[in-house]
Amino acid sequence: MTGKTPDAQRILGTLRSDNGVGVVRIEDRFDFDQEEVWAALTTPKRLAQWYGDVEGELRVGGEVRLHVFTSGWRGTRQITGCDPPRHLSFVSKQAGDSSESAVEITLAADGGRTVIVYEHRGVPLDLLFAYGAGEQIHVEDLGDHLAGRDRDASESRWDALEPAYRELASKIE
Numbered sequence: 001m002t003g004k005t006p007d008a009q010r011i012l013g014t015l016r017s018d019n020g021v022g023v024v025r026i027e028d029r030f031d032f033d034q035e036e037v038w039a040a041l042t043t044p045k046r047l048a049q050w051y052g053d054v055e056g057e058l059r060v061g062g063e064v065r066l067h068v069f070t071s072g073w074r075g076t077r078q079i080t081g082c083d084p085p086r087h088l089s090f091v092s093k094q095a096g097d098s099s100e101s102a103v104e105i106t107l108a109a110d111g112g113r114t115v116i117v118y119e120h121r122g123v124p125l126d127l128l129f130a131y132g133a134g135e136q137i138h139v140e141d142l143g144d145h146l147a148g149r150d151r152d153a154s155e156s157r158w159d160a161l162e163p164a165y166r167e168l169a170s171k172i173e
Contacts, residue, residue, distance in 0.1 A: 011136070021123060024132045035085050036146065038085030062079050078090060118135060137161065
């Protein structure tokens, strides 16, 4: 990824339903090696630069408390899988909500680049569009961080992505 394009048509995600719950899948490619992308995803200080505040144990079985900058989301994540620098999975639970969702992040080397696949399962179908747009923004923020750019705190990217993800979600049965 060379940076955000202002074109709302740069849609990185696909949406689907699996047994009555939503699944968001975001795929992108970064001009950085796996180790660098992994460090940006798993180092608390680096996460705080582009994603949110993280406290806790980033290890399998560990639980972290999280406050995501872009959405304001607060909750916990329990790490369910970790195979550096290729795979990270966790279960998320929002503060004040008993429902859980699962996230799996896979990194694959592609020469000196890295392909990231971010899949979020267990998303409420009525919010599938919002999760799609939000997860794409998170992946774009990761790309900006890797490239040394500041996180875009404006709502313009959301405004550009939301209609496209609403359209994708409207096709889910």
